[in-house]
Amino acid sequence: MSTTLNHCRALDTSDPLRAMRKHFVLPDGVIYLDGNSLGVLPASAAARVADVITKEWGQDLIRSWNSSGWFDLPQRLGDKIAPLVGAAPGEVVVTDSTSVNLYKVLSAALAIAAEDTPGKKTVVSERSNFPTDLYIAEGLCRERGYHLRLVDPEGITNALDKDAAVLMLTHVNYRTGAMHDMAALTAAAHAAGCLAVWDLAHSAGAVPVDLSGAQADFAVGCGYKYLNGGPGAPAFVWVHPQHADRFQQPLSGWWGHAAPFAFTPGYRPAPGITRYLCGTQPILSLAALECGLDVFVATKTLGGMAALRRKSLALTDLFITLVEERCADHGLGLVTPRDHAQRGSQVCLSRSEGSYAIVQALIQRGVIGDFRAGDGATHADILRFGFTPLYIGFEDVWQAVEHLKQVLETGEWQRPEFNLKHAVT
Amino acid sequence: MSTTLNHCRALDTSDPLRAMRKHFVLPDGVIYLDGNSLGVLPASAAARVADVITKEWGQDLIRSWNSSGWFDLPQRLGDKIAPLVGAAPGEVVVTDSTSVNLYKVLSAALAIAAEDTPGKKTVVSERSNFPTDLYIAEGLCRERGYHLRLVDPEGITNALDKDAAVLMLTHVNYRTGAMHDMAALTAAAHAAGCLAVWDLAHSAGAVPVDLSGAQADFAVGCGYKYLNGGPGAPAFVWVHPQHADRFQQPLSGWWGHAAPFAFTPGYRPAPGITRYLCGTQPILSLAALECGLDVFVATKTLGGMAALRRKSLALTDLFITLVEERCADHGLGLVTPRDHAQRGSQVCLSRSEGSYAIVQALIQRGVIGDFRAGDGATHADILRFGFTPLYIGFEDVWQAVEHLKQVLETGEWQRPEFNLKHAVT
Numbered sequence: 001m002s003t004t005l006n007h008c009r010a011l012d013t014s015d016p017l018r019a020m021r022k023h024f025v026l027p028d029g030v031i032y033l034d035g036n037s038l039g040v041l042p043a044s045a046a047a048r049v050a051d052v053i054t055k056e057w058g059q060d061l062i063r064s065w066n067s068s069g070w071f072d073l074p075q076r077l078g079d080k081i082a083p084l085v086g087a088a089p090g091e092v093v094v095t096d097s098t099s100v101n102l103y104k105v106l107s108a109a110l111a112i113a114a115e116d117t118p119g120k121k122t123v124v125s126e127r128s129n130f131p132t133d134l135y136i137a138e139g140l141c142r143e144r145g146y147h148l149r150l151v152d153p154e155g156i157t158n159a160l161d162k163d164a165a166v167l168m169l170t171h172v173n174y175r176t177g178a179m180h181d182m183a184a185l186t187a188a189a190h191a192a193g194c195l196a197v198w199d200l201a202h203s204a205g206a207v208p209v210d211l212s213g214a215q216a217d218f219a220v221g222c223g224y225k226y227l228n229g230g231p232g233a234p235a236f237v238w239v240h241p242q243h244a245d246r247f248q249q250p251l252s253g254w255w256g257h258a259a260p261f262a263f264t265p266g267y268r269p270a271p272g273i274t275r276y277l278c279g280t281q282p283i284l285s286l287a288a289l290e291c292g293l294d295v296f297v298a299t300k301t302l303g304g305m306a307a308l309r310r311k312s313l314a315l316t317d318l319f320i321t322l323v324e325e326r327c328a329d330h331g332l333g334l335v336t337p338r339d340h341a342q343r344g345s346q347v348c349l350s351r352s353e354g355s356y357a358i359v360q361a362l363i364q365r366g367v368i369g370d371f372r373a374g375d376g377a378t379h380a381d382i383l384r385f386g387f388t389p390l391y392i393g394f395e396d397v398w399q400a401v402e403h404l405k406q407v408l409e410t411g412e413w414q415r416p417e418f419n420l421k422h423a424v425t
Numbered sequence: 426m427s428t429t430l431n432h433c434r435a436l437d438t439s440d441p442l443r444a445m446r447k448h449f450v451l452p453d454g455v456i457y458l459d460g461n462s463l464g465v466l467p468a469s470a471a472a473r474v475a476d477v478i479t480k481e482w483g484q485d486l487i488r489s490w491n492s493s494g495w496f497d498l499p500q501r502l503g504d505k506i507a508p509l510v511g512a513a514p515g516e517v518v519v520t521d522s523t524s525v526n527l528y529k530v531l532s533a534a535l536a537i538a539a540e541d542t543p544g545k546k547t548v549v550s551e552r553s554n555f556p557t558d559l560y561i562a563e564g565l566c567r568e569r570g571y572h573l574r575l576v577d578p579e580g581i582t583n584a585l586d587k588d589a590a591v592l593m594l595t596h597v598n599y600r601t602g603a604m605h606d607m608a609a610l611t612a613a614a615h616a617a618g619c620l621a622v623w624d625l626a627h628s629a630g631a632v633p634v635d636l637s638g639a640q641a642d643f644a645v646g647c648g649y650k651y652l653n654g655g656p657g658a659p660a661f662v663w664v665h666p667q668h669a670d671r672f673q674q675p676l677s678g679w680w681g682h683a684a685p686f687a688f689t690p691g692y693r694p695a696p697g698i699t700r701y702l703c704g705t706q707p708i709l710s711l712a713a714l715e716c717g718l719d720v721f722v723a724t725k726t727l728g729g730m731a732a733l734r735r736k737s738l739a740l741t742d743l744f745i746t747l748v749e750e751r752c753a754d755h756g757l758g759l760v761t762p763r764d765h766a767q768r769g770s771q772v773c774l775s776r777s778e779g780s781y782a783i784v785q786a787l788i789q790r791g792v793i794g795d796f797r798a799g800d801g802a803t804h805a806d807i808l809r810f811g812f813t814p815l816y817i818g819f820e821d822v823w824q825a826v827e828h829l830k831q832v833l834e835t836g837e838w839q840r841p842e843f844n845l846k847h848a849v850t
Contacts, residue, residue: 025483034487041483046475049709053474057656058450058466062459062793070656097704099678100525127690132679132704135692139677150690224705231482231495231708252564253524254557263798265552265575267560279522279557280649282710283656284474368487372688 002325003398008318011394016302017311023295024228024391031396031403033369036174036202036346036386039228045291052287073286074255074277078236080293081227084305085200085219086210087238093273094289095255095281098201098222098235099132104249104276105218105237106137106168109195110144111247113165117193120165122147124194126156128379130174133199137168153178156185160192167194171209172202172344175372175382177336179207179344183214190215201225204236205296206312206345206388208305211238218243226345226388227296229289237276244272253278295390311389312345315397319347319385322401330408335382346386350374355381360418361407367400427750428823433743436819441727442736448720449653449816456821456828458794461599461627461771461811464653470716477712498711499680499702503661505718506652509730510625510644511635512663518698519714520680520706523626523647523660524557529674529701530643530662531562531593534620535569536672538590542618545590547572549581549619553804555599558624562593578603581610585617592619596634597627597769600797600807602761604632604769608639615640626650629661630721631737631770631813633730636663643668651770651813652721654714662701669697678703720815736814737770740822744772744810747826755833760807771811775799780806785843786832792825 012018025041026032032040056064065071078092085092095101106123113120123141125134127150134150141148151159153173160167167189172179186196197218203209205226211219217240223233248269254260255277258268269275299308316336323332335348351358359371369385385400407413437443450466451457457465481489490496503517510517520526531548538545548566550559552575559575566573576584578598585592592614597604611621622643628634630651636644642665648658673694679685680702683693694700724733741761748757760773776783784796794810810825832838 025479027484027486030486032486038482038487038490040486041478046478046483049478050471050475053466053471053655053713054450057463058471059452061452061455061457061465062463062795063788064656065463096521096525097678097706099680099704100521100676103676103703129690131682131688131690134690135677135679135682138692139673139675143675230478231489232705232711234707235704248564250564250568251525251528252560253522254560255524257556257560263556264800265554265556265559267563278528279524279660280657281522282659282707284709284713285707286657288478288709363488370487375689 003318003321005395005398008394008398011314015311015393017299017307017389018393020295020299020390021393023298026391029366031367031400033367033385033387033392033400035388036206036225036384037370038224038231039226039292039388040391042228042291042295044294045230045288048291049284049287052284070283073283074281075274077286077290077293078273080290080297081204081236084204084209084296085221085238086212088212091241091273092236092238093276094223094234094236094286095277096235098199098220099136100251101220101235101237101276102133102136102199103140104251105197105220105239106140106166107250108239108243108247109166109197109218110140110146112243113195117165120163120193121145122149122163123166123168124149124151124156124159124164125168126150126170127152128173128175129170130199130201133168133170157188160188160194164192164194166197168197170199170201172207174202175348175379177344177346177348179342181341182209182216186214186216202344202346208309216240223289227289228292230285230292233285233289234281237273239273239276241272244275248275251278255279299390308389312387313340313343315387315389315392315394316343316345316347318394318397319387319401322398323349323404326401326405327408335380345388346384348385349383350380351383354413355383357413357418358407359383361413361415362403364418365403365407367403428743428746430820430823433819433823436739440736440818442724442732442814443818445720445724445815446818448723451816454791456792456825458792458810458812458817458825460813461631461650461809462795463649463656464651464717464813465816467653467716467720469719470655470713473716474709474712477709495708498708499706500699502711502715502718503698505715505722506629506661509629509634509721510646510663511637513637516666516698517661517663518701519648519659519661519711520702521660523624523645524561525676526645526660526662526701527558527561527624528565529676530622530645530664531565531591532675533664533668533672534591534622534643535565535571537668538620542590545588545618546570547574547588548591548593549574549576549584549589550593551578551581551595552576553598553600554595555624555626558593558595582613585613585619589617589619591622593622595624595626597632599627600773600804602769602771602773604767606766607634607641611639611641627769627771633734641665648714652714653717655710655717658710658714659706662698664698664701666697673700676703680704680706733814737812738765738768740812740814740817740819741768741770741772743819743822744812744826747823748774748829751826751830752833760805770813771809773810774808775805776808779838780808782838782843783832784808786838786840787828789843790828790832792828
């Protein structure tokens with residue numbers, strides 16, 4: 001028997017996380033399936049940032065570095081991210097961008113590798129990793145005399161050979177939504193005498209992550225996707241305590257100094273993760289991110305990340321089922337793995353033609369997903385839909401698929417205005 | 426004849442820049458002489474950031490990257506900074522922190538030096554440069570096999586010897602307020618076959634800067650001091666067009682890619698200054714910074730930086746005069762140069778004892794300056810007062826000195842609560 005709208009509504013009614021929606025501003029007439037790119041606005045953020053601007057900045061001015069705790073924001077926010085990624089308090093700082101943080105940890109990883117496994121000269125990553133990760137790795141490899149070896153997902157284990165010094169992966173693939181087995185790959189890396197660096201951009205707040213349990217070596221992640229920190233929110237960085245004090249990262253700015261206000265001319269790195277800070281951080285953007293993180297704190301009594309994961313899988317299962325039941329015969333293929341263990345919190349579809357226009361037609365109808373172009377060879381064009389269990393409901397999934405069905409059945413996507421690639425979306 | 430309060434009031438009345446005060450929120454009961462550390466709140470910022478949060482983020486969500494111009498903010502804000510520092514449109518981007526940007530430009534400078542002057546192995550800087558600049562340089566020098574040579578200001582020209590590859594200076598010293606002659610030192614550097622890298626943290630928006638006229642090679646600067654961009658506002662970076670395309674900086678993230686949305690696995694740097702971008706930037710903090718920059722745009726019809734400089738010198742001259750007339754016999758020394766050509770927009774005093782407590786007593790009275798500890802040897806403890814001509818008036822200067830006089834005459838600064846160094850201010 002096919003899934004019905006009433007069934008979806010019943011799932012919303014019995015959803016223990018349904019109440020979390022009220023912590024966010026959701027625009028009228030929009031079903032937002034792009035929280036994997038930019039998360040929605042936490043309801044508390046406007047007032048919080050207004051207070052930072054008018055009181056902390058406007059009235060208290062320079063005194064707020066102490067009186068409003070601005071100096072401690074990287075650590076305070078890091079402590080709120082720690083439980084989402086399996087880290088202990090004091091092990092995470094929020095700072096800079098994901099790319100800059102990746103540069104820091106990959107630098108440190110290469111420094112450790114150079115000392116512990118000096119003959120190994122390869123950094124292994126996935127060919128379809130998020131490009132900025134590959135760009136950062138490419139630059140560092142050239143500088144340090146390493147070779148960046150890019151392989152397909154199924155080739156990763158084989159690539160962990162006698163030359164592999166560092167394995168650098170994004171946990172959940174940005175294009176396909178496929179999730180790696182962090183524990184297994186980290187163990188395989190270690191067995192091969194190789195360090196494991198993880199990018200959690202599409203994982204933190206989306207799927208349970210256990211960095212400590214997996215014995216990962218380094219990790220970075222993004223503040224503005226599933227953590228709902230706002231556009232360009234600062235990123236985070238984690239380093240296994242066994243490595244944190246061993247090397248200083250190259251961006252040796254004063255916020256990472258052991259005594260930043262001693263103003264001594266020589267650099268002395270702070271102990272632990274604090275040495276991964278560099279310069280002064282954007283306080284307004286940090287304040288907004290804290291509002292996003294506080295929603296996760298509020299989910300603790302509802303089961304935390306485990307409950308969010310259950311709902312996320314139920315949402316993506318439902319989406320896959322409804323697309324297959326209701327949009328059959330329209331040439332849509334499923335790119336994201338069906339296996340729960342290999343799925344993040346997004347579902348990607350492909351089609352031989354019209355993927356870009358279908359996404360545009362859906363956006364016009366208020367169903368916001370996004371399009372990722374293929375390479376004309378191994379990677380197909382992708383229609384990408386993110387399902388964030390904090391604020392997406394089961395009826396939303398039904399309605400999104402209903403719109404998709406109508407766009408396909410009516411041929412609406414073939415209208416000229418949806419086929420103009422005038423701007424990146 | 427001594428200067429009078431009425432004279433100061435008359436100066437305010439005839440000040441053509443007096444009207445600029447209305448563009449800022451100035452707390453009641455506060456005379457804010459710390460704009461060199463954190464600038465005050467532009468009057469437009471709260472509403473502007475609220476709009477970015479509630480409409481651009483909250484309602485338009487991911488679409489705002491295009492529809493609200495988020496992608497172009499680094500360039501758009503850079504173009505507003507360009508005229509303040511003698512750069513052309515398209516030559517400046519706003520991004521990351523000053524420390525991170527210094528890492529980028531010093532990396533590029535060392536790459537150029539390695540190619541053009543391979544035998545030269547020294548980076549020259551000032552011993553009392555802002556420490557984070559020295560920390561960044563220290564790390565890069567170690568990595569690239571260079572020697573960081575720190576000299577006193579009067580030793581800089583002599584240090585430009587046959588081994589000097591890069592001269593890295595902060596234009597206005599953060600401790601003393603002393604300003605270097607950028608054109609002369611850049612010319613001296615070039616004559617010695619040495620590149621010139623300038624940090625404009627205490628210059629941009631405070632004093633006229635002419636990077637192009639001085640033929641400087643690289644520059645970075647701060648968004649949250651005289652530019653009034655808000656706590657931790659992103660910084661800026663400028664590279665002389667002759668160098669911009671020559672090397673890629675090491676933080677090769679996707680925002681600096683020639684085609685960031687092609688998502689190709691290989692890095693190809695964008696032409697010009699755009700390659701100095703790395704990762705996604707904090708939009709809320711950029712939006713606030715734009716409000717600060719727009720005040721400078723509004724000063725154009727009032728004479729721009731030249732008019733601001735005239736007023737800045739009048740303010741600092743007045744402060745020096747009043748301190749000498751009204752606080753004589755209290756052991757205060759002048760650290761900042763009297764020569765206008767060597768003075769930034771701050772005045773620093775020293776005293777054999779009690780500097781910290783005097784600053785605390787002034788803050789308690791609403792006169793906010795700051796204290797910078799000496800090193801017990803060549804550098805004295807400093808009482809630091811910044812004078813930002815956009816919002817500080819001549820009567821403010823009178824009242825600040827009146828408070829200083831009272832704090833000294835009454836011995837108020839000796840009260841125990843002002844002598845507890847419990848926190849950094």
